[in-house]
Amino acid sequence: MVLDPTKHADWEIAQEAESRMKTVYQIGEELGLEKEELLPYGHYVAKLDYRRILDRLGDKPDGKYVDVTAITPTPLGEGKSTSAMGLVEGLGKRNKSVIGAIRQPSGGPTMNIKGSAAGGGLAQCIPLNEFSLGLTGDINAIMNAHNLGMVALTSRMQHEANYTDEQLAKRNLKRLDIHPKKVEFRWIIDFCAQALRNITIGIGGKSDGFTMQSSFGIAVSSEIMAILAVATDLADMRRRIGKIVVAYDKQDRPITTADLEVDGAMTAWMVQAINPNLMQTIEGQPVLVHAGPFANIAIGQSSVIADRVGLKLADYNVTESGFGADIGFEKFWNLKCRYSGNKPNCAVVVATIRALKCHGGAPIPIPGKPMPQEYKSENVAWVEAGTQNLLHHIQTVKKAGINPVVCINAFYTDTDNEIKAVRRLCEDAGARVAVSKHWELGGEGALEFADAVIDACEEPNDFKFLYELDTPLEKRIELIAKEVYGADGVSYSADAAAKLKRLSADPDMATMGTCMVKTHLSLSHDPKVKGVPKGWTLPVSDILTYKGAGFVVPVAGAISLMPGTGSDPAYRRVDVDLESGRVTGVF
Numbered sequence: 001m002v003l004d005p006t007k008h009a010d011w012e013i014a015q016e017a018e019s020r021m022k023t024v025y026q027i028g029e030e031l032g033l034e035k036e037e038l039l040p041y042g043h044y045v046a047k048l049d050y051r052r053i054l055d056r057l058g059d060k061p062d063g064k065y066v067d068v069t070a071i072t073p074t075p076l077g078e079g080k081s082t083s084a085m086g087l088v089e090g091l092g093k094r095n096k097s098v099i100g101a102i103r104q105p106s107g108g109p110t111m112n113i114k115g116s117a118a119g120g121g122l123a124q125c126i127p128l129n130e131f132s133l134g135l136t137g138d139i140n141a142i143m144n145a146h147n148l149g150m151v152a153l154t155s156r157m158q159h160e161a162n163y164t165d166e167q168l169a170k171r172n173l174k175r176l177d178i179h180p181k182k183v184e185f186r187w188i189i190d191f192c193a194q195a196l197r198n199i200t201i202g203i204g205g206k207s208d209g210f211t212m213q214s215s216f217g218i219a220v221s222s223e224i225m226a227i228l229a230v231a232t233d234l235a236d237m238r239r240r241i242g243k244i245v246v247a248y249d250k251q252d253r254p255i256t257t258a259d260l261e262v263d264g265a266m267t268a269w270m271v272q273a274i275n276p277n278l279m280q281t282i283e284g285q286p287v288l289v290h291a292g293p294f295a296n297i298a299i300g301q302s303s304v305i306a307d308r309v310g311l312k313l314a315d316y317n318v319t320e321s322g323f324g325a326d327i328g329f330e331k332f333w334n335l336k337c338r339y340s341g342n343k344p345n346c347a348v349v350v351a352t353i354r355a356l357k358c359h360g361g362a363p364i365p366i367p368g369k370p371m372p373q374e375y376k377s378e379n380v381a382w383v384e385a386g387t388q389n390l391l392h393h394i395q396t397v398k399k400a401g402i403n404p405v406v407c408i409n410a411f412y413t414d415t416d417n418e419i420k421a422v423r424r425l426c427e428d429a430g431a432r433v434a435v436s437k438h439w440e441l442g443g444e445g446a447l448e449f450a451d452a453v454i455d456a457c458e459e460p461n462d463f464k465f466l467y468e469l470d471t472p473l474e475k476r477i478e479l480i481a482k483e484v485y486g487a488d489g490v491s492y493s494a495d496a497a498a499k500l501k502r503l504s505a506d507p508d509m510a511t512m513g514t515c516m517v518k519t520h521l522s523l524s525h526d527p528k529v530k531g532v533p534k535g536w537t538l539p540v541s542d543i544l545t546y547k548g549a550g551f552v553v554p555v556a557g558a559i560s561l562m563p564g565t566g567s568d569p570a571y572r573r574v575d576v577d578l579e580s581g582r583v584t585g586v587f
Contacts, residue, residue: 005121005440006412010587013121014128017282018044021126024278027286031099031313039275041136044127047275048288050305051233053312062311063097064457065342068320068407069329069397070350071390072523072530074358075367077114079409079439083350084320085281086123086438087407087453090446091316092285094454099314100125100287101306103322104135104277106220106294108192108563111571113367115587121439123446125279125287129583135289138228138273139190139219145241145269146188146222152262153178153185153246153255154201157210176255180212182248184544186561190219194564217561220292224270226515226549229291229303230339234274238267244548254547276306283443286314295322296520297561299331299549304340311342316457323520325349325393330484333400334466335513339550343463346456347397349431350407351390353383353414356422359531360386368568378415387425388532392523394431396484401462405432405452412440432456469511473504476514477554481538485523490538496554499543503552515551517544517559525557 003013024046028038034056039047068084084100091098102125105117116132118125125131134140157178160168165175189196196216202209219225223244231237242263245254257263276290290306293299300322310317321328329347337343354375358364360382363372390406397404406426408419423433434452437445466483467476474490481487492500503509521527524536544553574585 003122010118010120010124011128011585014118014124014126014282015582017124018127021282022280022284027278027280031286038278045130045136046278047136047272048278048309050275050309053309057312060312062342063315063317064345065307065311066316066318066346066348066453066457067329067332067344068318068348068350069325069332069393070323071355071393072324072326072359073520074355074365075521076365078350078352078355079120080320080350081117082119082121082123082439083348083407083409083436084318085119085125085287086436086443086446087348087449088285088287088318089123089281089283089438089443090436090450091318091453092281092283093443093447094450096450096454097315098285099310099317100281100285101302101310101317101319102287102289103302103320104138104289104292105132106139106218106292107134107190108218108220110586111574112192112563112565112569115570122282122442123438124282125289126282127279129586131279131289132586133583136272136277138277138290139292141269141273142222142224142228143188143190143219145266146219146224148269149244149246149257149260149262149266150185150187152257152260153183154209156260157212158202158206161210162206176259177249177251178247178255179250180210182252183212183214183246184248185246186215186217188217188219188222192218192563192565194562197560197562215562218563220294221297221561223546223549224266225291225293226298226546226551228270228273229293229299229301230336230549231274232304232308232340234271237270237274238263240548240550241267241270242548245545256547274305276303276309295328295331297517297559299335299515299551300328301332301336304336307340307342325396326484326523327516327518327520329393329397330466330480331515335515335551337463338465338513344402345461346405346453347400347402348405348407348453349390349393349397350409351422352409352411353418353422354411356386356390357382358386359389360384364530368566376413378418380417380421383418384421384425386531387422389523389530390422391425391429392486392532394426394429399466399483401464403431403456403459403461405434405456407449408433408435409439410435410437467514469513473509473514473552474500477516477540480514480516485518485538486532486534487524487536487538490540493539493541496540496543503543503545508547509552512547512550512552515546515549515553517553517555519557519559
């Protein structure tokens with residue numbers, strides 16, 4: 001079968017490539033892994049014993065560290081995961097020792113509209129079905145750990161309502177006096193289930209729980225998922241899980257999982273999940289898949305542990321940050337690199353002609369509906385106008401002290417004039433530019449892209465954070481809003497202003513990063529506003545505290561931690577071949 005992305009669906013390409021993929025034993029041998037460091041889950045997926053690897057290779061110099069980010073995406077996405085896989089394949093074609101590091105997909109988008117985030121065309125991570133449908137169970141472990149914390153909280157509230165202090169003491173319990181209207185925790189499930197956004201629990205008698213309002217979030221929004229992304233080892237994970245604030249008492253003091261004495265059991269669910277998963281591109285290069293937090297509501301990065309392992313095992317470690325550089329790269333820059341201590345050698349900003357047209361005035365495409373006719377013909381004026389969004393993200397990367405590589409993620413429908421316009425404007429802004437056809441041609445189509453990254457990695461940079469941890473919280477938020485988003489300033493709701501005042505006086509603030517929550521579809525808080533908006537103020541409606549992950553989380557605009565499933569979801573096209581047992585239709 002000749003693989004042709006213009007004729008074959010991603011799952012068909014993946015299925016054919018899987019017929020000749022390497023075993024994890026072969027990949028492990030190529031990486032120089034010792035037998036005990038490889039923990040197979042079948043023949044084509046494995047976990048890696050990160051502790052053994054890092055103990056053995058601790059003195060080995062790190063490889064080059066490359067982050068892949070993007071312009072502000074359209075609702076259809078701009079091929080960032082595809083470009084990350086294409087870069088890994090291109091570096092492989094240049095005979096470089098390379099490893100990828102990406103996030104595990106959530107079942108919500110996989111069964112809804114966005115797909116599984118394995119890449120696309122001839123630049124994918126395989127085996128696709130295993131990647132998309134649970135992998136080695138990390139997200140299940142997160143759900144069990146998280147929901148056990150919720151069980152501990154709600155059952156404690158029930159028992160404190162039913163028993164006197166003396167009765168609690170006989171059970172070796174002390175009254176925590178949890179305020180039923182100040183519960184921070186919620187249940188989680190790994191689907192887009194809007195019907196569970198607001199629920200009532202504990203209906204029935206006194207043995208049926210404590211009656212109160214509650215809710216569900218999607219699993220990848222869990223603080224435990226964020227902890228998996230930033231933890232440096234099991235001891236660090238255990239410490240962080242014990243600091244999760246689940247509620248406040250009636251004196252407004254925080255109640256943690258450690259107060260509920262559930263933090264050890266929650267960590268027990270995560271012992272295997274802390275090990276990264278080993279997979280491969282369709283051209284056989286190794287890929288580490290670990291953690292899966294969204295970037296608009298969480299940190300949006302694969303794990304620190306996966307990067308530490310990748311930097312020891314290969315000469316190039318290519319990781320990916322969620323959504324545009326205003327969200328994913330900003331959190332890579334100021335959170336992930338701060339926690340890991342790793343300094344990037346290069347950052348890639350991915351753009352498509354389609355997205356640039358959208359930012360330049362073309363109609364906004366709607367997932368599940370035909371692409372507007374305006375995208376099917378050349379329009380250099382729209383592309384030039386939309387490139388202002390790309391130039392904004394180039395400047396964001398430069399503020400981190402890095403000269404970026406722009407990857408034009410090219411499609412066969414793009415015209416030479418459109419591509420030349422983007423190249424000219426970006427080179428005038430001082431960025432390297434590479435046209436890459438990895439979606440259509442795989443690694444052979446990514447050679448210019450790979451060469452640009454190799455050159456950029458040899459260039460010294462002056463990497464620096466946007467803020468230091470002793471910078472006051474209000475100033476941090478202002479810096480991100482102005483320097484990264486392009487806002488004129490920040491406004492606060494009354495509730496957010498009160499929390500800002502309280503948090504600013506908290507000595508723990510000096511150890512916590514700032515993880516903004518904002519729409520990914522615009523530089524502003526309004527998803528309908530494209531391009532580079534001017535003359536606007538960022539409205540902060542709330543400020544959450546994730547002490548376990550180590551984040552203060554300002555919330556800008558209307559963001560839900562539980563997405564909804566659309567009217568034409570992907571699950572309508574997923575099925576099983578009853579003869580082979582192979583899943584079909586996942587994309």
